[in-house]
Each structure stands twice: as structure tokens, then as C-alpha cells.
Amino acid sequence: MNSLQLTFNLKHYLALIILITCSISFGQNVTEFKGIVLDKDTNSPLALADLIITNSNVSTIANSDGEFLLKVPENLLQNTVTISYLGYQKLEVALSNFKPTDTKIYLQQAATVLAAIDIVAPKDAKELVEKALALKGENYATETVFMTGFYRETIKKRNRNASLSEAIVSIDKSSYKSSKNDQITLIKARKNTDYSRLDTIALKIQGGPYSSLHTDIIKYPEYIFNDETLSDYTFTFGRSTQVDNQLVYVVNFKQKENVYRPLYYGTLYIDANNYALTSAVYKLNVENQVEATKLFVRKKPRKANVYPTEASYKVNYRTKNGKWYFAYSNILISFKVNWDNRWFNSRYTLQSEMAITDWNINKDLLTNKQTKKLKANSILQDQVSGFSDPDFWGEYNIIEPEKSIETAIKKIKRQVEKN
Template sequence: MKNIKKSYFLTLVFLLLAVVSFGQTKLTGKVSDFLTFQPIESASVYIKNTTTGSITNADGNFVLKVPQQHLQDTLIISSIGYKSFTVTVANFENGSDIYLEEDVASLDEVVIVADPRPTTGNGIVQRAIEKLPDNLPEMAYLQKGFLRHKERNKKEYKWLIESAITLYDSSYAAGAKNHLKINVDETRKSYDLRDVDSLFTYSAYLKSLGSKSSNVSRSGVKTSALIKAIKWNDSRVNGIENLFKGKLNLVRNSNTVGALLGKNTLNKHEFVLDTILVNNGRKLYKIKIEKGEDFVGLNTPNIYNEGFEPKGWIYIYYDNYAIKKVEYELIAASEVQKRRSKSLFATQKLHKLIIDYKDFDGKMYPNYIYYETPKLVNTGDRSSDRAKTEAEPGFDKDEQYYYTIQEILFSDIIQDSELISQELQQNDWSADIFSSKPYNEAFWKNYNVLLESKEEEKLIQDLSKRASLFKE
């Protein structure tokens, strides 16, 4: 009976999507700096007072599909530190080059005021943390999004999965572990697991089951068993569910024990006020993130994910202390982590995170997430899970580790309690990006996705020739 209800509900949803998408207008353009002519990456492109939006890619290009009912609404293109570009959707000239001018406020003008405001980076960040209950959603909501999960070395993509997801969050006040859910609604993918045979992951998986992990070779591992190992590893390291529920969801999970951006954040971070910028007419503090007295750690089970120092930027609105954007990196700092990182990944930067928020109905909701981390792999036949040394035959440094990259572009926000209740009952609430789903051509034709850069597009086309599961 539940399956019948679910089928009916999903059919109704797709019918509604078809109605909305009928007569859609596709907007395209390129956003660049007015003075340097350099492309502006991650500029926001959205329809005013709606959740319809996208961002520019590394080349500054964007594509946005706009429902017909919004043709007379205002298109806004904005980026932190620039004046916004606005035009009615109906009057936007497709393929336009948009040049944004720099917009920087005076630091003295903003800091020297009569009201008792914090004047240091540490003080401003602490005030922003105190204000999170006011600035984050206090009621349950659903949010639709597009996920691109890719793994690559310096030369090529090894696999790519793109999914439409639904995020449920009961509110900031509730802990994410039991009150935040993710469901993979639709999937299109391109991968060949013969090229993603991480025997390190498989060996660790066997150890977790209490089985022997010595003398493991790719030829002796079934693909189905390898998929189980990859799923297991994602759930504890860099899977989508772990990304949302773990420490790296810095703002949302700041109220949990041991949070990186919690009440004890100054033990491991130093925040230095840099300047005042402007975003779509609102002033923001631009604050540099530096190391504190203690190392940062992620407490990952059975993995040494400790001994880091933080680096990056945090952007906070001046008027209400709402956090607009966080750019956060974790760099190997302890001697143990430095040796480990250099030996395994040939880099000291182990985690790179960008979280951008959008203001909707006076609350800050996720807009875009980017997360990158190296993952140790081992391609080809191997007699053990030990890393090769350069002296050994067949050593290829590019095949020793891949970069795992997750990008999420969020769109529709659903606040209606009845619709939320329906989806909670009907969805399976599985964050399994490997789940087998038939390719839904009509759905993807009308869904706003992240636009690939020219380099990415070429690599994806190359991967599609090697993998049999790719769908246009």
C-alpha cells in the first residue's frame, strides 16, 4: 500500500514539475570583472524573491532555467565585493557579457559607530555565533538541490555521479544527527568501477568486519563487494550524509559538542577583521581565518584526521551578523599529519570547503556547497594494501590518490508543513548515490544544474566514452 501511495505521490510531483517547466526560458551569459575582464566564479544568478537560481562556473558562464510565471520578475546577478546587475527576465539578452564593478565600503566608516558593536574579528565571529538561532531557520523545511560527486586525478575523471536531492532539516535548534535527512530523488551517472578499485578502502572494510585483509588483489574482488566498501567508506569519511551531519557543516552544526565553529572556536581559530565589502547593497565583514592555540581535528573513526590548522575567510553581514559565506581549508600542521599527508597525498591541504548561504524570508539557507579532499586509492592488481614506493615497478603517483569533490547547488525551499509531512512519509530517505534508478530524461531536461567549465566538459565527455552508464 505504501508503494502505491509513493508511486501516486511521485507521479503527482512530476506532473507538477512538467506544468511548471512548460514554457521555461533558458538564460545564458558570462559574468566578468569590469576592470580586469577576468571571469567571476560562483557569482549568484537568481530571480528576486524566489528560490530559482544558479551560480557561474570557473569560466564565468551560467545557465538558468526560469519558469514562465517569473518572466516579469527581476533577475539579479551578484558577487561579494561587486555592485549587482539587475534586469527584468523578459528584457535580459541571452548570451550577454555582464561586467560587475567593484563595491567596497570604508572600514573606518563602518567600525567607528556609536552603538556597542564588536570591533575585532574574534568579537564579530562570536557575535555571529550567538545570533545563529535568530538567523537560521527555526522551523522545519525541505530544500531541493543538485549534487555533482566526482573523483579525478590530475589527468582525468575517474567517475562522476549527478543526483537531484532533497534535504530535510527540522530546525537549527535540533541536532543534525537525528533531525536532518537527505534523499536521492533522481540520478544520472558515469563511472567505471574498474578504474575506482581502492583496495585501501576494501581492506579497511574487511578489517571492520573482522575479516583478513592481506593479499588482496583487484582480480579477486567482485565489483558488488567493492561498491559495498566504497559506500561504507563514504559513510564514515566524505559521503554526502557525513558532510551534512559532521563537523564540516560548520554553521548548521555549530551547536553540537566539539563543533569547529561553536562556543569554544577561539581555542582553535583566530579571526582577523580584514575589510568591509558589499553584496547586493548590504555591507559585510570580510574576516580572515587563522590558526589558534590548538590543532583542529575531525574525529573520523579509524582515520587520523587530526593535527590541522585552519585557513580561509568568513563573510558576515554587518546589519544582523548573519553568516553569508565560509571558505575553509584544513592544512596539515602536526608533525605526524605533515608526514602522513606528504607521503600519501603529496599535499599539505587535506580539506577544502566552501559554504554559501542565501537570505530567504529573513533566514539564511544553504545556497552552494563545495567540498574537496584527497582519497587514497590503489588501481590495478596488488598483493597487499600497502602503498607503493617510487622504487617499485609500476609506480604511478597520479594513481595513488584521487581528489573527491562534491558540489551542491540548492534551489526550491519548501516551508509548507503539509507538503513536508507528505515527503517525510513518501520518501525512502536514502542518501545512497549508487542506488539504481531509471534515467528520467524529462526530469533532467527541466532541472537547474551546475554548468561545467570547458575543462570539466571535456573530461566528462572523455569519461562518457569509457563508462557505459553515462546518460546525457
């Protein structure tokens, strides 16, 4: 899985990932709404809840604290917003009910009628997964779709933020019937790194934004469920749930006990009506440290022992006009670096998020002399330097950042201003 491998060098060089989303028409006045999405019964925040302006492609995703920042073009202020979250009833709220700050959205858990589920549920979980993969031509886009996304990547040493990069990207998402790979064009990017928090070891995520696209199990099944590995997994049904008030089958999977190479385990959510994969949450089995390390570490200093401690992935799809589209990706990779000549180890966490918010973008409007098409092995950090153009980023900072990230940006910017 080369696109997710880590390369180590003896340089002050480091790339990380945490992503988020945006979508706004260029040149339009926008109105901001801030708030939080909560469980109606427990009042607990719902992390990564979806908010979509109806009859448009403008959307956003709540952060890990359930907080959201929604920027609405002037011509859409009379619309409603659809708020959805796995296992909860979909809710529509008029934008006239949103406040500039402190908007509270409460979602009610969906009650699933288990008796009805038992009647129609397939009997073989593996066959259901195979059917979902086979129906990609019917359920997903059959033409190239032009998408826009807001991408953020971050790295932490222990619990402290050390690097932050952000980018606006344009994606040529090829047909799910085609074997052609997706293409990414870099529209705008910025980054900052606090090198005082980093060792001289250099960390890179091969592929950069492309790694996010590769979590699309339907488009790139070879990374998890190819013809050779599908039989190495055990598939079982979990308790069915609902997404956007539609019945969804829950399929759990893990590698068989007699398979020793690192494979994945997690949960697939499959629409009961058309058998489309609506989302997936999965992890790499890193118990076999030697073999797991080979998947990520291509090169390292001689005196360093490097191994992953966690590799987690999440992908969401969104439906429109009867077709499903790649909408959101989250990758989190944690690993330890043990040095022969040091008492204490170093712990790093690399996280990336990509959120898609515009599917019908005017490609010619974005693709100009300042854009740059990324290669499949491009690393975002290699393409950008410094925070700049605050007017542009003020318009495109769509998702409310986590407080830790927001604080990290301020500290890094202050340090840059001193130099």
C-alpha cells in the first residue's frame, strides 16, 4: 500500500495530515453561521455530522467537538439545511433559524424496527459485501465528476501540534466503471511547522492528498478487498441502523485467525435498498509489528526502531439524484520511534481529513497558471510554504477548527512573525 507508506530522512522535514471541507462559489458574498450538533437526549456533541444546504452542493462537516462553521452564498440564504448523522434521524432546518453564533442543532436517535430487518436481511454477510462491490457501476457516478475539497494535514509529537498544512484542491473523480485513477490539482495551499518540536528525523506520508482518495473502497477495492484477500476475511452482521432515515445493514469484518500478515478490521454500512456502501470505518491490524512496519517504513536511521501503533481510516459517501459520491475521508496513523542512544521514545500522530463539498465545479475557473496538478506520489508539504493570502483563506476556512489546532496555528504564526 505504497500511497500510505512513511519515508524517513535525516532532514528537518516533516509532513502530516488532518483534513476538512469547503465549497463556495467564487466571488459571491457569504454569510457565516456557527454552532454545534448535539444528541437530543444526552446533549453530547456529534462529531463529524454532515450539514448540507438543500438544492445545492454547499456543505460542511462538524469537527470532533460537534462544532460547525457554515458559510452560505447570498443566493442560498432562503434554503434549508439538512443535518444527518449515522444512527440518527435526518433533520431539515431553515437557514432563517440559524444564528451567526451559538446555533444549537439537536438530532434524535433513529428507532430501527428489528422485526422488519430480520425479514429482509441477507443471510450471508460476505455475499452482501461482494454485491456492494459488484454494483458500483449502478450506484456510483458513471461519468467524471469535478469536485472541490478543503484539505488539512497535521502532525503531533506526543500530544502537541507540530505541523499544519491546508489546501484547496480540485479533483477529477473518474467514473466508477473506469479503471482510470482520479487526478488532483492544487489550487491553493499553506503550511507552518514548529521544528523545535521535531527530531531531526524526517516523516513523510507518501501520496499526500491522494491517500485520502484511496480510502474510497468502492473505487479502489484493491487496497482492502481484492480478489485475493476477500477470502482472508470473516464477515458478520451487526445490528442494523439508519442513515438519513434509510435502513442500513451493518457488516463487521476481520481477518481470519490463520492469516498472519496485517490486514484490516472494521465496519461497513450498506444501504438496504440499493446495496450501496454509504460509509466505512476500519483499522489496520498492527499486532504483527515486523510485518506492519514493512507497510509503512521504507527507510529509517540506523539507530531508530520505528513501528506503527495505530492506523485508522474512515470514508463517507453522499447521495444525490440517485447516485452516491465520495464525500469525506479521515486517516490517522500513530507510531513510535525508539532510539538506541536515548532513554525515552518519540510518539507521533499523523492525521488527515478531506471533505468534498462541490461536485459540479467550473473546472476552467479554478485551473489557471497558479494551479498545479499533483503527481500520485506528491507530498503536500513539498508544494507549499508559509501562510499567505488571508483574504482568500478567510473565505475558504469552512469547518470550525478544533481548539487545539486553532491554538497551534496562532502559536506557529507568532513564531514566524518573530523570525
